[in-house]
Amino acid sequence: MSGESDGEGKPAENYNPAKDIRIIENELDLWYLGILKKVWATFARTVEMQKKKFAEAVARQFSGLKVTEEDVSHVLIKMKVNPEKPTGWTDAQLAEFARALRKYTKPMVIAANKMDRPLSKENFEKIKKEFDYPLVPCFAEGELALREADKHELIEYISGEKDFKILKPLSDKQKSALENIKKIMNEYSSTGVQEVLNKVVFDVLKYICIFPAGSTKLEDSQGRVLPDCFLMPPNSTALDFAFRLHTDIGNNFVKAIDVRTKKAVGKDYELKNRDGLEIMVK
Secondary structure (H helix, E strand, O other): OOOOOOOOOOOOOOOOOHHHHHHHHHHHHHHHHHHHHOOOOHHHHHHHHOOOOOHHHHHHHOOHHHOOOHHHHHHHHHHOOOOOOOOOHHHHHHHHHHHHOOOOOOOEEEEEOOOOOHHHHHHHHHHHOOOOEEEEEEOHHHHHHHHHHHHHOOEEEEOOOOOOOEEEOOHHHHHHHHHHHHHHHHOOOOHHHHHHHHHHHHOOOEEEEEEEEOOOOOOOOOEEEEOOOEEEEEOOEEHHHHHHHHHHHHHHEEEEEEEOOOOOOOOEEEEOOOEEEEEEOH
């Protein structure tokens, strides 16, 4: 994304960052297509002769990549192909299906790194116009520098924050480096690194945060309020959370207590983001 060169010594002005992303996309599409083509001739005939469900058969073929029957059905709805007659599909239709399945089951987020470099803004706009993936401007080198400074107690910094606090006298070199980092943070609200993680976990994967807690006490022995947090996939239940904590807790689950409402919920209770639960066991 920096726009300084294309890696082959060509002028920065002629560098097109979209080309690199297209190469990655193409490799992933060919990966999915290869899995299909390897068995397609036999697979297509078997589906037709034995009247097997196409979506179920494809999901089984891609089980190692966690592709579900629902995923395949979702993709088929948007395509003008006949899943009951796969032997009639053209190579172009098969490639289109493989690409659509890859894009749906393996969503991507573009981390537009090196936003401190020349032409980075121009390249960022090019990417934004050519791709419909979530796009986040990033400055990973600045994030690393801030974490190191925080580790050595030169500054106080929490990843994802818009600013940092200087704690100790700094050398001119350190001051200059931090000022340059701050310019990028002011322009893009942060270094972008934490935002990429948040976008992947919460926006793309739709995970939710759940806190294990006591219904009468939210602090641990060190006085920290709700110090632990677990990421759970969407549609998780209280019982799923109990098993996530420990197999024995799941096996001996009786009920859960919502620490905000103090009300008991059963094993089928569907978790909501930022729920705090105390699990009661036998």
